[in-house]
Amino acid sequence: MSGIAMIGTGMWAPRLAAAAQRAGLELVTCFSRDERSRGEFAERFGCEPAPSPEEAIRHPRVEGVVLATPNDVHEEQALACAEHARHVFVEKPIADTVEAGERMRDACADAGVTLMVGHAFRRLGAARRVKQLLEHGALGRVVLAEANMSLPGSFKPDAWRAHRERNPGGPIMQLGIHHVDTLAYWLGPVRRAFGRFAHVHSSADIDDVGVVTLELGSGTLASVTGSYVSPKTLSLRLLGTEAVLDYRTDFSVWPKAQALDGVTTLTLAGEPVEFDERDMLAEELAEFGRCIRGEAEPETGAEEGIAALAVVVQALQAHAEAVG
Secondary structure: OOEEEEEOOOOOHHHHHHHHHHOOOEEEEEEOOOHHHHHHHHHHHOOEEOOOHHHHHHOOOOOEEEEOOOHHHHHHHHHHHHHOOOEEEEEOOOOOOHHHHHHHHHHHHHHOOOEEEEOOHHHOHHHHHHHHHHHOOOOOOEEEEEEEEEOOOOOOOOOHHHOOOOOOOOHHHHHHHHHHHHHHHHHOOEEEEEEEEEOOOOOOOOOOEEEEEEEEOOOOEEEEEEEOOOOOEEEEEEEEOOOEEEEEEOHHHOOOHHHOHHHEEEEEOOEEOOOOOOOHHHHHHHHHHHHHOOOOOOOOEHHHHHHHHHHHHHHHHHHHHHHO
């Protein structure tokens, strides 16, 4: 059984820890800057609380490290993992800049360890079924794609996501980037991106809505939109020359990732499409375990993580140029 450390014990970390246990990984130790938080997390998951991230990473029974921390500390932590020959699973986005993501990639490659990025939504049963339909030509040629992911945020003053400098792009960087990866998985790499971002309603000084338009290598045009101030929404639509596919999820179940497929409907030309339900988090962490053991390569590795981040960064740059 592969031993892992969890760095970060916030809202998402317990979901990853539970999924890791479902995937057959051993959670050995954890670290959070908040001593009470890491103690409670350690008690809940039966692991050792570490007094520092370095000690968690260096723990003799740890082979891989899961980073569930803010974007702007991913690089420092991933490089520390590589230095100690620990495999790395990092939540999306891979880093706060493309250059940081590239340094993470290079350091892990030089150390001979895996760098895996948590772009899990492509692993949902509905998403896998769409991939099959596309490969079989069920839509004809896809010419347009529309995607939205929205989630109302609670922006306490000390929340890192509430600060523009730490979370540029707001809901597109944290939510829409999932759809960017899924669309690239379905339709091929993104060739160019443009974006508009705005602060409309939130009490925090952050862009709380965003619209990104994509040109994919296949010729398809796509839009990815997101909001931090609207009810939970997850939807995708693919418009082909032969048929239209609609992917709708009752996102109110979030953050129960295991429940997503059970509340998702797929229709092709108005007719329902069946698909198998899948545990996206357990599947990706089981794959991480296989990577640790040298039995697999990550489906969403450094290149996929950097590609998705680069799209959002390019959209932000286009917005900055447009508004002067």
